[in-house]
Amino acid sequence: MVSGGPQGRDVRLSSLPGPHLTVQASELSDQTTPAQTGRIRPPVRRPAGSDHAWADQQTYSPPPVCATHYVALTAVTPSLSGDPLAVLGAGELDCVCHGEAIKAVPQTLPPPVSLITLTGTGIRQIERDDFLPYALHLRDIVLSKNAHLQRIRAHALRRLPHLLNIYVQHAPSLESVSPRAWYDLPALRSLRLVGTGLEGMPDLSGLQTGTILHMIDLDGNRIKSLPSNSINITTDQLSLANSQLESISDWAFNGSRIGTLQLNGNLHLKRLDRLAFRGLGSLRTLSSLGTVVSRFSLYP
Structure with a gap:
């Protein structure tokens, strides 16, 4: 449950077992200086017989790159022991950084960060090892509504074991994703590049995971063609829905293992070669709702 007025936001972990605790994060305006800080109230040991966690206030200063914008910090993971006193110690933080004044991925967010959201920023490129400082705990990366983002560089997302x-x-300006952007991501479950400016199929062959990916979502991009051997992945689901596909060539998915392939809503698809799906293994479902092609032929 989230409550609070314009001066602050309380996140109550009411769904957790045992006594509740409250984490308070301030909403910082564009005029806020780095000296103005949010406050986190960590729990301290409560008196015997009390049904509530007691808290003392402790000041936390956000990093300057986010201090002039909105920063949300939320404890989300309870201690395995169920002790609310250990929630913040063993918990993790969600960090949201917003505003065009942010020109690069912040490098000094407070640990332990499990989710980083960058929204509406002025970032143009995701650079090499931008997220490496958070490798120990980072589980989710969200880049949303970054109109200036143009490139994801080599090794931008690597050595992130969790x-x-x-x-x-x-990200309508995103036009380039390096084939070496992804490296050493053994736990990765889903990759979503949705509504970007990509006009060609990104090279995903560098994805190295310890398990089969649950989903690769490439909906709503500007991809016009899938040449031969352009896709070589292993995933339960691949979606290329609502794109600008015009042609799919023979052996386009050669070497891939895909359970469900979605081609829905590709209104401009004119050519689907006879051997387009040759070399594709494990296919259970092919969905092409709303897609009409002038030449369509399955395996000979």
Whole structure:
């Protein structure tokens, strides 16, 4: 449950077992100086017989790159012991940084950060090892509505052993993703590049995971063609829905293992070659609702 007025936001972990605790994070305006800080109230040991966690106030100063914008910090993971006193110690933080004054991925967010959301920023490129300082705990990366984002560089997302999800959405200027952007991501479950300016199929061959990916979502991009051997991935679901696909060539998915392939809503698809799906293994479901092609032929 989230409550609070314009001066602050209380996040109550009311769904957790045992006594509740409150984490308070201030909403900082564009005029806020780095000296103006949010406050986190960590729990301290409560008197015997009390049904509530007691808290003393402790001041936390956000990093300057986010201090002039909105920073949300939320304890989300309870201690395995169920002791509310250990929630913040064993818990994790969600950090949201917003505003065009942010020109690069912040490097000094407070640990332990499990989710980083960058929204409406002025970032143009995701650089090499931008997220490496948070490798120990980082599980989710969200890049949302970053209109200036143009490139994801080589090794921008590597050596993140606990990363589960990468979500890039509403990035109309994104035109380049390095084939070496992804490296050493053994826990990765989903990759979503949705509503970007990509005109070609990104090279995903560098994805190295310890398990089969749950989803690769490439909906709403500007991808016009899938040449031969352009896709070589292993995933339960691949979605290329609502894109600008015009042609899919023979052997486009060669070497891939895909359970469900979604091609829904590709209104401009004119050519689907006879051997387009040759070399594709494990296919259970092919969905092409709303897609009409002038030449369509399955395996010979």
